[in-house]
Amino acid sequence: MSDGSTTARIALNPIQWMASDDGWLDPSKAPAPEERLALIKQSGFDAVMAEVPADWAVDRYKALLDEVGLALAPGYAVCRSDGRDGKEADVVAGAAAVARQHAELGMTEIGLGLAMGKEKPRVLHPAQAFDADESRVEAVTKLIEQISDVMLAEGVRPSLHPHVGTWIETDDEARAVLEALPASRLGFLPDTGHLAWAGADVGALIKDYAERIPFVHVKDCRLSVAAEGREKGWGYQKTVLAGLWVEPGRGELDLTGILSNLPDAFDGWLMVEVDRPDIADPYESAQASARWMRSTFAPSES
Template identity: 90%
Template sequence: MSDGSTSARIALNPIQWMASADGWLDPSLAPAPAERLSLIKQAGFDAVMAEVPADLTVERYQALLDEAGLTLAPGYAVCRSDGRDGKEDDVVASAAALARQHAQLGMTEIGLGLAMGKEAPRVLHPAQAHDADESRVEAVTKLIERICDAMLAEGVRPSLHPHVGTWIETDEEARAVLEALPASRLGFLPDTGHLAWAGADVGALIKDYAERIPFVHVKDCRLSVAAEGREKGWGYQQTVLAGLWAEPGRGELDLTGILGNLPSAFDGWLIVEVDRPDITDPYESAQSSARWMHGTFSSPDRN
């Protein structure tokens, strides 16, 4: 991908429609599924991240996708346990159910990250490896191993997604989990914005684990805002409200350089995420993202 063009496929996780006034995400703010899918297509995307609404069957969701003319990119599972809180069995069962749903949609890959709440320690002290604990990482890794087994039994491989505000946040923590489990059981889902905010060398991580990356979350951000937030002791939400996130090409990350570390033959997904739009209107945010992504990464025969 060093020349910018790629056979990768481009998709959107439409969370800019969910950005709330307090610097968080509120799914209830998004348009109804049929309208949302139509807007994504009109904005210039041909694919959307898989996420079946709770009130729809898989069959009805697929029908809405077909009506909108969209295909699916891999979705995302949230692990709501730190591996030692007694919730492990429920988390594994939920992961298996989501993998089964993904398999019904013809998917073989899914992202996997840890949960975060507004009062979580690392949400209050983001991107600082707050309260780092090797034994906790080991417990999380054991739980992720169980989740891998449950998901693989359904024909779907999870990919680790380090995320600011969670117990797998840093370069070191991500590598610890990835080194503990083989690529056949656990892929790697880097998020350019979250890893950069946490101080990782994102390009180096991508290069080191390139062969186990089926898709990437493409997020631009302003590291100057992240640095100010650390200096002033801002929490996650305050940092977001200060202008951390931006549409691809509008922030401070060298996204072409970072993603240039993917293999030249990479044909996975580049999934755009704009947690809080820099362009106020969510639809215009999606349009800007589509224009920049296709202009920067699409091969001449745009998929």
């Protein structure tokens, strides 16, 4: 991707419709699936993150996507355990069910990240490697290995997604998990914004693990806000409300430089995420994101 042109495909995870007044995400704020998917298509995206609405059959979801004219990009699974809290068996069973549904959608890749919570230690002290613990990372890695086994049995490979506010947040923590498991069992899903907020050299991480990246969360941010929040001891939500997240191309990350570390032949997904829109209207936020992505990366049509 060194010249800006790419065979990568562009998609949207439409979370800007879920941004809540407290700096969090509230799925109940989003329009109904029929309206939301139509708006995504109208905004300029041709693909959306796979996420079957609650209580919907897979066939109903597929039919709506066909009607609207949207392709599917890989979805996301959440590991709600640190590997030593007694919830491991339930988490593994849940992961198998998510992978089975993903396979029904025709997907072979899925993101996998750890859970957040408003009162969790790293949400209160974000992007600081708060309470870092090698033994916890080892326990998480063993749990991810079990999750990988059950997901691969369904034909779906998980990809590690480091995320601020979780126990896999930093460059070192991400590398520890990736080094412990081979690419055949665990891919890598980098998030440009979360990794940058956590102080990682995002370009270097992408370059080092490029061959195991099926998709990227393309997220822009204001590192100046991240730095101020760290200096003043702000929590996750306050940092977000101070204007951390922005549409791609409107922030302080060199997204083109970061993503140039992907292979020239990269044909995976560049998935836009705007956790809290800087452009207040979510639809206009999606429009701006689609315009910038298309003008910057000139992707071929999927």
